[in-house]
Amino acid sequence: KAGVTQTPRYLIKTRGQQVTLSCSPISGHRSVSWYQQTPGQGLQFLFEYFSETQRNKGNFPGRFSGRQFSNSRSEMNVSTLELGDSALYLCASSWTGGNNSPLHFGNGTRLTVT
């Protein structure tokens, strides 16, 4: 079974631009979560989607948004990029997203903002 696929693997953007990252979950998984990983803050939860609805959200500004499609694929968008948005962005999928449902991560999209 294919794992979680994230595209692109690497991205370089300029301050003020916007970016869209894509995530294809494991087949059958309906929950998709997004995380940001930086050396200073570690892994931080951004938001979770299930059946095209955002069910949970972390403490990030409104510049960070996402959506999920009917096939469970998800996209994350960051608008008005700042230097501090440079990070590894990770997507994870699970059957239900509940506390008894393990998360399976992709290998991330490395975003560099210059």
Next chain:
Amino acid sequence: DAKTTQPNSMESNEEEPVHLPCNHSTISGTDYIHWYRQLPSQGPEYVIHGLTSNVNNRMASLAIAEDRKSSTLILHRATLRDAAVYYCILRGAGGTSYGKLTFGQGTILTVHP
């Protein structure tokens, strides 16, 4: 989510068992104990999870104390590929836990050949 405490680092020799401890004294009755690991340049990888009983899978075993205030991840025969940061995470029930893992500092495991 309730807090967990792990040692900053541990070392092991290849082919020896490794016991990674985790304390979670404020665990609630509905919290599941999850373990993930992260190898360099990769996303976190699910290892194992459990609620009350000990659990085994192809990767590891999870031993949960009777009072649930601590747990131990057991790698039966460490390999060089097991060198990673290991995270012990509690996941509560309810809407605020959907899709969410709260990562602490984890334990850096070094495996010597």
